[in-house]
Amino acid sequence: MITRDDIRNIGVIAHVDHGKTTLVDTLFRQAGVYAAHMKIQERAMDSNELEREKGITIFAKNAAISWRGVKVNIVDTPGHADFGGEVQRILKMVDGALLLVDAVDGPMPQTKYVLAKALEMGLCPIVVINKIDRRDARPMWVLDQVFELFDTLGANERQLDFTTVYTSAKQGLATMDLSKPGENMTPLLDAIVDRSPAPQVPVGPFQMLVSSAEYSDYLGRMAIGRIHRGSLSLGDTVSRIMKDGKKVDGKVVKLFSYNGMGKSEIEKAEAGEIVVVAGLKDLEIGETLASREAPEALPAMDIDEPTVAMKFMVNTSPLAGKSGEKITSRRLGDRLERETRSNLALRIERSGDGEAFKVSGRGELHLAILIETMRRENLEFAVSRPEIITRVIDGKLMEPEETAVIDVDEAHTGKVMERMGLRKGVLTEMGSAGPGRARLEFSIPARGLIGAHSELMTETRGSATISHVFSQYIPFSGPIDVRRNGSLISQEAGVATAYAIDKLTDRGVFFIQPGQQVYEGMVVGEANKQGDLVVNICKGKKLTNMRAAAADDTMRLAPPRLMSLEQTVEYLGDDELAEITPGELRIRKRQLNEEDRKKSRKQLAAS
Numbered sequence: 001m002i003t004r005d006d007i008r009n010i011g012v013i014a015h016v017d018h019g020k021t022t023l024v025d026t027l028f029r030q031a032g033v034y035a036a037h038m039k040i041q042e043r044a045m046d047s048n049e050l051e052r053e054k055g056i057t058i059f060a061k062n063a064a065i066s067w068r069g070v071k072v073n074i075v076d077t078p079g080h081a082d083f084g085g086e087v088q089r090i091l092k093m094v095d096g097a098l099l100l101v102d103a104v105d106g107p108m109p110q111t112k113y114v115l116a117k118a119l120e121m122g123l124c125p126i127v128v129i130n131k132i133d134r135r136d137a138r139p140m141w142v143l144d145q146v147f148e149l150f151d152t153l154g155a156n157e158r159q160l161d162f163t164t165v166y167t168s169a170k171q172g173l174a175t176m177d178l179s180k181p182g183e184n185m186t187p188l189l190d191a192i193v194d195r196s197p198a199p200q201v202p203v204g205p206f207q208m209l210v211s212s213a214e215y216s217d218y219l220g221r222m223a224i225g226r227i228h229r230g231s232l233s234l235g236d237t238v239s240r241i242m243k244d245g246k247k248v249d250g251k252v253v254k255l256f257s258y259n260g261m262g263k264s265e266i267e268k269a270e271a272g273e274i275v276v277v278a279g280l281k282d283l284e285i286g287e288t289l290a291s292r293e294a295p296e297a298l299p300a301m302d303i304d305e306p307t308v309a310m311k312f313m314v315n316t317s318p319l320a321g322k323s324g325e326k327i328t329s330r331r332l333g334d335r336l337e338r339e340t341r342s343n344l345a346l347r348i349e350r351s352g353d354g355e356a357f358k359v360s361g362r363g364e365l366h367l368a369i370l371i372e373t374m375r376r377e378n379l380e381f382a383v384s385r386p387e388i389i390t391r392v393i394d395g396k397l398m399e400p401e402e403t404a405v406i407d408v409d410e411a412h413t414g415k416v417m418e419r420m421g422l423r424k425g426v427l428t429e430m431g432s433a434g435p436g437r438a439r440l441e442f443s444i445p446a447r448g449l450i451g452a453h454s455e456l457m458t459e460t461r462g463s464a465t466i467s468h469v470f471s472q473y474i475p476f477s478g479p480i481d482v483r484r485n486g487s488l489i490s491q492e493a494g495v496a497t498a499y500a501i502d503k504l505t506d507r508g509v510f511f512i513q514p515g516q517q518v519y520e521g522m523v524v525g526e527a528n529k530q531g532d533l534v535v536n537i538c539k540g541k542k543l544t545n546m547r548a549a550a551a552d553d554t555m556r557l558a559p560p561r562l563m564s565l566e567q568t569v570e571y572l573g574d575d576e577l578a579e580i581t582p583g584e585l586r587i588r589k590r591q592l593n594e595e596d597r598k599k600s601r602k603q604l605a606a607s
Contacts, residue, residue, distance in 0.1 A: 004199040004272035008192055009226065011075045011090055013118060014100035015108035015467065019130045023100060023169040024063065024076050028260065030172065030185040031065035031072075062212075062224065062274060064258035067189045073258060073274045077114070087114050089285065091121050093211045093226040093274055096196030099125040099146075103137035103166075104434060106145040109403050109469035116153050126163045126191055132178070133168035136434045139178060163195045199226075199272030205291035206230035206238065208277075209298040213285055213341070219254055219278040223289060226274045228298060230291060233268045239295035240280050241288040247295055253279030284341050306347050306360035307400040307446055307470055310367050310569075311384040312336060313356040315579055317592075318493060318519040323583030324380040329355050332381055339370060346370070360389060362470075364450065368566050371580055375565075380581045382588075385572035388447045390476060397476040400446040404468040407433040408440070412460040416440055419459055423448030424477050445477050446470070451484075451570040486532040487573065488525035489589060490518040494538035502555045504535050511587070512537070513560050521592025523576060526561070534594055575600075 012024060064073045075094060077087045091097070097118050101107055107115075118125055127146055129139045143164060150160055165188045167174040175182035176191070212224040232238070234255045240248045256263035256276040269275045277289065288297040312332060320326050327335075336348045336357055347360040361367045364386055371383060391398045404425065408416050417427060417440065425444035433439035449468055456464045488508050498514035510525035518524060518537055527533045563571065568578050568585045575597070579586040591597045 001200045001202055002271070004201060004270070006069070007071050007073065007199055007272050008096065008196045009073045009075075009094040009199060009272070009274060010096045010098060010192060010196055011077055011087075011094040011118075012098045012100060013077055013087060013091075013114040013125070015102070015105070015110040015114075019100060019102070019169045021076055023098075023128070023130060023167065024074060026169045026172045026185055027065060027074070027189065028063070030189060031067055062258050063261050064274075065260065068193055070193050072189075072192055088117055089211050091117055091123065092209060094123070095199050096192075097123050097125040098128050098192070100128045100130050101142055101146055103129050103131045103139045103142055104134055105407075106138075106142045107149045109405050109467050112149060112153070112403075113469045115149060119150075119153055119155050119159055124159050124162065124197070126165060126195055128165050128167055128188065130167050130169055132166050133171055133173075139166055163191050165191050201227075201271035202229050204229045205294040205296075206232050206236075206289070207291070207296060207298060208232070208275075208289045210283060210285050210287045210289065213283065214276070216278070220281065221283060222254075222256075223277045223280060223283050223287075224274070225277075225289070227269055227271045229271050231268060231270045232275065232277070232289075234266075237292055238280075238289050239292045240283055241290055241295055241297040243284070243286060243300060245297070249292055250280035252277055305389075306345060306362055307389055308363055308367065308386050309358050309360040309389055310386050311351070311356045312359050313382050313384075313577075315380045315382045315581070317382070317522075317579050317586070317588055319517060319579075319581075319586070320380060322517075323581045324375075324378050326380050329357075332379075333357060335374060335377075335379070343370070364566065364569065368569060371569075372565055375580050375582055378582050380579075382577045382579050383569065384577055385574055386450055386569060388445070388450075391473060393473065398473040399476050401471045401474045402444055402446050402449060402468045403428075403471045404442045404444050404449060404452075404466060406440045406442070406456065407437055407465045408456075408460050409463040410436055410438045412463060413438045413440065415459045416456060416464065419452070419455060420444060420448075422481070423452060424480055443471065444468075445474070445480070448480050454567050454570050484530070484573070486527040486530055487523045487576070487587070487589075488527050488537075489532055489534045489594075490520060490522045490524050490538075491534050491536045491594075492538055493519040496524070496537045497540050498555055498557060499541045500535075500537050500539040501557055503539070504537070505558065507533060507535065509558070510560050511563065514557070519588075519592070521589045521594075523587035523589065526571075 062073065062075050064071055075090050077090050099115055101111060115125070129142050131137060132139055165174055165176060166178055167188060172185055173182035174185045174188040176187050207229040208225045208227045210223040210225045214222050214224060216222060232252065232255065234252055236252045237249055238252060240250055255266050255269060257266050257269060257273060263276055286300055290296055314329050314332060315326060333350065336359060340346050340348055345362045345366065349358040351358065359367060367386065374381070388399055406416055420442050423444060425442040425448055427440060428443050429441035431439050453466055456466060496512050496514055496516045496518050501510055501514060508525045508527040512518065512524050524537050565585060568587060571587065572578055575590050577588055577590055579588055589597060591600060
């Protein structure tokens, strides 16, 4: 084994919104990546448009800084449980980790998930307690909670003896001792160099696991990974070992290493370095690049199995192709297949008739991000309600269980407990989340969380924050009867009128506004009672020769309920589809004709 003292490879792991990307920005400033005159974009590592809009990290990113003559490769990972597949494969590239924990919230569900993965791989994380500048910060309590979490997860003595750094990433301050205020981020950078292990690399011919990939219009698909053994030079011919063991030779056309936020071309790289390799066609994440003389595959990545599935299908509504590109089932299948090459936690299965695709992922958000990405590519398609993936283990039907943590104003705790109870949630822990706030922890079947976010936000007047992570498989707990009002369904095709909406206001809440195109079987609102209601939304006012007073003609229509993609998907019933188009989101019945729906209901009741 050779020790590379000139390199440190670290991953930044944490629960969503605990400040990972902001911390990396601050380290860049301290290490001089940004020149003094540069205008800096906040959260620079979140370069994807969707990441900036949602304020979360979705894709793992690489960057590098130099500190005290040591090159520090930094990987910023997602904090949401649905993108855990990204975290798992990235941890294969690093030797150390920064575990970031909020000084108010303490360890949250995703903290437990990512820490468990890091400890499994033998990493010894540096604990960074961030946001100590907050008025309600409680760093010592958080430190105790973190230690308990390490112990619960079975950390060994070396891992339990972790280094702790207290930071305010926003203010650019770090300290090892709370009694001595920090002046800059030097203590954290010093801790990374002094306390994170240097790469230990075996001697032998070249070997590298493809941990990530990116695409360039000029160079095509490029492999990102850490050189496990040996060295790689520009122009080398290497063997690409596929997952099925097949080997294909390819030439290294370009070789890059990370430098700040960008990449620098290099001639040669040694074991322990994280590099980008161009020139090998159609490579996939999880494959091995190895010396042609001694092609030897590295162990494949073990990624957690999906827990949620949705059906993707061609858009067959009367308005298909109006605002985007109407695609065939073959093209839809090709696009989904392409996604699985980089999105390792995703699974695709074609239905028996070949018209629909069952897409399985780690959670609702995981699939919602895929839907939104495809929508922005100007594609039109339809998706079904999310369903939970069950398993049969030892002859028993099992379903995924999640740990859900809900922070809410104390006045609304009763409502939260009631709603979660209806969804078969069991309260396992209750405590304080700061002044006037309570923290409730539940064990709940994953099915029970579908649609829970919107419901809890309504019930708590927007004060609830909910986060959850997969826990285990449990015996199927029977039907969950979450009472839901029916839908208001358009009776015919046409244009919605203000007159019709005004007359139907007492029947429910509308999703559309006057002048909007509708069709038979389209869901135009939510009824205020159980059971669907077919309405004539295109009805116009009959003209007469009688004059009406101005007061009688005045209409005061309530604004329509505008739903995000996630809310639209959560709303769907078993017999409904979401119509995804670049211009708008629509909800429709699977069977557009009311008579057909009645026949189906009778057949279902008879069976």
